[in-house]
Each structure stands twice: as C-alpha cells, then as structure tokens.
Amino acid sequence: MEFKNLHSQDKPLLIGNVWDVPSTKTAEKLNFQAIGTSSSAIASILGYNDGEEMEFSELEYFVKRIAINTNLPLSVDLESGYSRKPKEIVNHIKRLAELGVVGINIEDSVISEKRILLNANDFAKTLKEIKEELEKENVDVFINVRTDTFILLQENVIEETKKRIHLYQNAGANGIFVPCIEKENDIKTIVDSTNLPINVMCMPNLPNFETLTKLGVKRISMGNFLFDKMYDKFEESLQTVLNQSSFKSIF
Numbered sequence: 001m002e003f004k005n006l007h008s009q010d011k012p013l014l015i016g017n018v019w020d021v022p023s024t025k026t027a028e029k030l031n032f033q034a035i036g037t038s039s040s041a042i043a044s045i046l047g048y049n050d051g052e053e054m055e056f057s058e059l060e061y062f063v064k065r066i067a068i069n070t071n072l073p074l075s076v077d078l079e080s081g082y083s084r085k086p087k088e089i090v091n092h093i094k095r096l097a098e099l100g101v102v103g104i105n106i107e108d109s110v111i112s113e114k115r116i117l118l119n120a121n122d123f124a125k126t127l128k129e130i131k132e133e134l135e136k137e138n139v140d141v142f143i144n145v146r147t148d149t150f151i152l153l154q155e156n157v158i159e160e161t162k163k164r165i166h167l168y169q170n171a172g173a174n175g176i177f178v179p180c181i182e183k184e185n186d187i188k189t190i191v192d193s194t195n196l197p198i199n200v201m202c203m204p205n206l207p208n209f210e211t212l213t214k215l216g217v218k219r220i221s222m223g224n225f226l227f228d229k230m231y232d233k234f235e236e237s238l239q240t241v242l243n244q245s246s247f248k249s250i251f
Contacts, residue, residue, distance in 0.1 A: 002140050003073040003102040005216045006033055007197035012209065017222040018137075019045060020062065021069045028070055035070065036105070037069045040224035051111030056082040056092055057147060060099075066101045074142065075103030076140070080118075086129035094139055103142035104170060105177060105214050106130075108164065109152065117152050119131040121158075124167035131172030144199060144219075146177035150186075158186060162193045169196055175219065184215060191216040202226075 006013045015034055016027030019041035027035045040050040042062050048054045063076055077094050077127030081089035093104055108123045109115050127145065134141065145168045149161040165176050177199035181187055184207055191198045200206060202225045212220060240249045 003034060004074070004174065006073070006143075009218075013046065013219045014209070014218045015219060015221045016072075016172040017041070017224070017226065019067060019227055021065055023074075023227075024066050024070045028072055032058050032072060034073040034103075035066075036075040036103070037077050037228050038222075038224045038227060039079050041227035044224070045235060046228070049106065049111075050079075051115065052079050052082055062099060063096060064099050073102045074100065075105065075142065076101050077234060078104045080107055081126075081130075084110075084126075086126050088131045088178065088191075089126070090130055090137075093134060093141060097139050097141055101141065103144060103174075105149055106170075107145050107146035107177075109148040111168045114153060115148065117148060120167050121162045124164075124171040127168060127171040127173065133184065142174045143172070144175040144177050145173040145177060146199075148179065150178055151190065158189055161190060164180065165190070165194050165196070169194055175199055177201070177219075177221070179223065187212070187215045187217060 009212065013033060014017065015036040016028055016032035017038045018024045018244070019034045019038050024035060036077065042059060043050050043054050047059060067074055078092065082092055083089050096104065108120065109117050131143065147161060147164045147168070149157050149164065153160055163177060168176065173196060175197045176194060178190055179201040180203060181200055182203045182205040186214055187200065199219035199221060200217050201221045201223045237250065241247055
C-alpha cells in the first residue's frame with residue numbers, strides 16, 4: 001500500500017493538512033506527498049466547535065469534494081469515530097474508503113462538556129473490533145491512532161502514553177499520533193517504545209524537521225494551526241482596507 005510505505009522513508013512524511021478544495025490544490029502544487037483533513041478547521045468553517053459537533057455526513061461531503069479534486073493520498077481525521085459503536089465506526093470508515101480515502105485518524109478521547117481520555121483497555125478493544133471487521137471486508141486503510149495523553153495528562157504522561165501505545169499496537173494500529181509532545185527526550189522515548197511509526201504535530205516548541213528525522217519521527221502533521229494563521233492574516237488584511245479606506249493594500 002503506497003500510503004503505508006510513506007511512513008517508512010528516511011525522512012518523515014510531512015502531511016499537508018487541508019480543509020477544502022483550494023487548500024488541497026495548494027498542497028498538491030507544493031508537491032506534498034499526502035494530505036490529511038483537519039477536523040477542527042472543517043468544523044470551524046461550518047460554525048461548530050471541534051469534537052464531533054458536526055454530523056458525519058457533513059464531514060463526508062467535504063471529504064468527497066476534496067477527494068474528487070486531488071490525486072494525492074488522502075487521510076481523514078475521524079475524531080473519535082463519530083460513534084461509540086464499533087460497527088458504526090466501521091461503516092463510517094467504509095464510506096470514506098469508497099471515496100478513495102487511504103487513511104484515518106481516530107482518537108482515544110471524547111468531548112462531552114470537556115475533553116476526557118477514554119479507558120485505554122476499552123478503546124483498544126474497540127480498535128481491535130474495528131480492525132477485524134475491516135480486514136474481514138477487505139477494506140485497506142491506514143489506521144493512525146491518536147492518543148491524547150500529552151493534551152490531557154499532567155502526571156505520568158510518558159508511562160501512560162507507552163502503555164496506550166502497547167495496547168493499540170496489539171489491537172492492530174498502523175501508526176500512533178501523539179499531539180502536543182514537544183521535548184526531544186520525550187519524543188525519543190516514545191519513538192523507541194514501539195515499532196509503529198510515530199506522528200507528531202505542529203507546536204510552538206516542536207523541534208525542526210531535521211531534528212525530528214534524527215529522533216526517528218515518521219510523520220509530521222500541521223493540525224489546525226495554519227488554518228488559524230490564515231484567518232489571522234485575513235483579519236489583518238481586512239483591517240488595513242478599513243484603516244486606509246482603500247483596496248490598494250490588496251494589490
């Protein structure tokens with residue numbers, strides 16, 4: 001599988017995170033090897049908070065438009081699966097695969113009033129059921145499991161992360177995504193704890209790509225940060241137009 005092979009290159013796979021067709025076309029123009037949707041960005045476009053507030057069908061529509069307009073391998077941020085039932089999650093993954101999606105991210109936390117980590121054993125069991133069902137139906141997608149330990153835990157974060165990685169690896173994960181990890185020592189420890197490719201995300205103190213390569217990271221994501229930055233620039237541009245009572249600054 002081509003997308004899976006991109007996780008075993010000498011340099012990490014830099015994912016171009018996208019949210020619509022124009023951002024997808026930009027990633028393609030700049031020769032990204034693969035793209036991934038940002039659920040947070042798509043939710044924001046539709047006026048939702050991140051955390052499965054939008055319907056799966058709304059996400060599916062965006063994915064369809066993106067998939068039709070690119071030849072790049074496309075991975076989709078499925079959040080927590082848009083269901084707590086393995087069979088429904090499998091159905092969602094199958095619908096995405098039918099659109100040409102080659103990978104998904106699924107996370108071990110959910111948002112009710114606030115984001116909470118799911119029980120690791122329960123989530124691993126769900127993951128195992130999903131993986132077995134997909135294999136039974138010959139649906140070949142790269143399952144990148146996101147563990148939110150570094151987002152949510154203050155204590156014993158390394159040990160808890162390693163425990164979860166071990167469980168998820170045994171359950172059939174193809175890769176592990178650890179958002180918000182930044183320190184070189186932490187990254188090295190996590191990379192060394194598994195044979196699975198480790199995915200890190202854009203953060204203020206994340207080491208540069210050369211350092212991440214040396215640490216053994218295999219995938220780098222952008223999250224919603226470039227999307228947010230783009231709208232900051234939009235606000236600045238608009239403010240300049242208002243200040244100058246002129247469109248000259250646009251040209």
